[in-house]
Amino acid sequence: MHPLVWDFLIITTSLFTLVNPIGSVPVFISLAEDLTKSGIKSVARRGTLTAFVILVVFALLGKYIFEIYSITTYAFRIVGGVLFFKVGFDLLHARTSRTKNTPKEEEEASQKEDFGISPLGIPMLAGPGSITAVVLFTSEQNSLLGYAMTVFAIWLVLTFAYFILSNATKLFRVVGITGMRILMRLMGLILMVVAAQMMIDGLKTAFEI
Numbered sequence: 001m002h003p004l005v006w007d008f009l010i011i012t013t014s015l016f017t018l019v020n021p022i023g024s025v026p027v028f029i030s031l032a033e034d035l036t037k038s039g040i041k042s043v044a045r046r047g048t049l050t051a052f053v054i055l056v057v058f059a060l061l062g063k064y065i066f067e068i069y070s071i072t073t074y075a076f077r078i079v080g081g082v083l084f085f086k087v088g089f090d091l092l093h094a095r096t097s098r099t100k101n102t103p104k105e106e107e108e109a110s111q112k113e114d115f116g117i118s119p120l121g122i123p124m125l126a127g128p129g130s131i132t133a134v135v136l137f138t139s140e141q142n143s144l145l146g147y148a149m150t151v152f153a154i155w156l157v158l159t160f161a162y163f164i165l166s167n168a169t170k171l172f173r174v175v176g177i178t179g180m181r182i183l184m185r186l187m188g189l190i191l192m193v194v195a196a197q198m199m200i201d202g203l204k205t206a207f208e209i
Contacts (some may be wrong), residue, residue: 004149010194011137011153017191018087018129019051021161022183025168027124031115032168043116044165048158050121055134055154059147062135073139077202080132084195087129091188094181125161136198 032040066073138150164171172180
């Protein structure tokens with residue numbers, strides 16, 4: 001398999017797990033219970049668009065963030081791996097990570113007419129984990145094609161997120177809470193494996209230096 005194709009698969013699957021639109025469905029349904037079908041789609045569109053803009057900005061600025069603060073990629077891999085492992089561990093236990101949104105934010109959102117930008121766009125979709133991921137991935141790209149691949153992965157993941165959220169009620173009715181918990185646990189397991197590999201690679205590079 002071509003290295004770029006493999007990188008694209010890793011970026012896409014990791015980012016989808018970190019964005020975790022499936023885990024956001026129950027909260028989204030509770031916040032959108034008074035909205036019409038078109039209103040739900042409108043909020044989902046604003047949320048995913050907000051998350052897309054935020055993630056792309058961090059993806060494009062990631063390299064400069066590393067240079068400004070003299071951060072090495074292996075150090076970021078270790079810290080990112082720890083953060084991803086925490087998110088994955090929460091998903092493995094079928095609960096939404098507190099790095100994404102807090103009960104206080106959910107309570108405040110329930111009192112807003114439009115929660116598409118916050119807390120849906122940030123931090124539910126574009127949270128610390130997904131932001132860390134795109135910064136890390138783009139910092140390791142050395143070509144325009146690599147940057148384009150990461151941006152496309154962000155777009156693809158958030159497109160899926162839009163369709164999941166805009167059809168959240170149907171999805172919840174078909175899959176049910178048990179099915180959603182099973183999916184979350186599978187996503188958490190995958191993310192924990194990716195996180196472990198990131199920490200191994202980061203520590204290996206650090207000790208070689």
